[in-house]
Amino acid sequence: MTALTDAPALASQQEVSAEITAYRRSSAVAQPQLDYPPYRSSVLRHPRNPLLLTDPHELELSGPCFGARDVSALDADLTIGHAGEPIGERIIITGRVTDSRGRPVAGQLVEVWQANAAGRYIHQRDQHPAPLDPNFTGAGRCITDADGTYRFVSIKPGPYPWRNHHNAWRPAHVHFSLFGTQFTERLVTQMYFPGDPLFALDPIFQSITDPAARDRLVATYDHDLTQPEYATGYRFDVVLDGARRTPSDEDTHV
Numbered sequence: 001m002t003a004l005t006d007a008p009a010l011a012s013q014q015e016v017s018a019e020i021t022a023y024r025r026s027s028a029v030a031q032p033q034l035d036y037p038p039y040r041s042s043v044l045r046h047p048r049n050p051l052l053l054t055d056p057h058e059l060e061l062s063g064p065c066f067g068a069r070d071v072s073a074l075d076a077d078l079t080i081g082h083a084g085e086p087i088g089e090r091i092i093i094t095g096r097v098t099d100s101r102g103r104p105v106a107g108q109l110v111e112v113w114q115a116n117a118a119g120r121y122i123h124q125r126d127q128h129p130a131p132l133d134p135n136f137t138g139a140g141r142c143i144t145d146a147d148g149t150y151r152f153v154s155i156k157p158g159p160y161p162w163r164n165h166h167n168a169w170r171p172a173h174v175h176f177s178l179f180g181t182q183f184t185e186r187l188v189t190q191m192y193f194p195g196d197p198l199f200a201l202d203p204i205f206q207s208i209t210d211p212a213a214r215d216r217l218v219a220t221y222d223h224d225l226t227q228p229e230y231a232t233g234y235r236f237d238v239v240l241d242g243a244r245r246t247p248s249d250e251d252t253h254v
């Protein structure tokens with residue numbers, strides 16, 4: 001019988017960073033690679049056989065359908081809905097959802113989820129010793145307007161440790177889901193904050209080996225969005241298709 005104590009020791013950051021560098025030399029791709037060894041758990045769960053083709057129409061009949069009536073304007077403000085104010089740096093995140101020609105994707109359901117300012121999720125698998133915030137749940141949603149614009153008010157998330165390797169920390173990020181025009185077009189990705197010192201060390205961010213594509217996941221600080229005495233502003237545009245498509249998560253994690 002295999003005991004937990006028999007588990008192999010976690011790799012060091014130096015070993016994982018060396019793998020990231022070696023992999024980057026072999027290719028420059030815009031989408032995360034499923035078979036990407038530095039992201040340990042991804043290696044174990046990505047599909048190894050060809051995907052089965054299904055009838056998209058069948059999926060549409062059973063998939064979720066969202067409309068403006070299902071989403072309240074209050075759902076876009078992650079700082080409200082509790083007894084008090086959440087701890088942390090209040091931020092505004094906004095951007096446009098477009099297709100490859102820059103045409104707005106209106107009526108689009110945009111969902112976000114994130115850790116709190118201390119880097120903690122409300123999730124049973126996240127038990128690291130950072131505090132939960134009773135005034136912050138970390139999930140929101142909204143519908144893009146006619147111009148394809150979405151807007152959230154939130155708290156800047158903190159970086160958090162994960163057990164990919166020894167002393168592994170994720171750069172601060174906000175998870176995004178966009179459903180596209182059909183359920184089968186769902187795009188799941190992560191938005192990062194400019195200048196994060198953890199970028200070079202993070203196997204998930206580095207699984208996109210094209211630096212220009214990685215940059216498209218980093219929001220831009222926009223002082224015109226920043227509101228006096230209230231919140232700092234970040235802009236993050238999402239392109240749903242084409243060569244400049246926003247890179248997506250093909251895997252999920254805590």
Ligand SMILES: [Fe+2]
Pocket residue numbers: 115173175253254
């Ligand atoms: Fe996360």
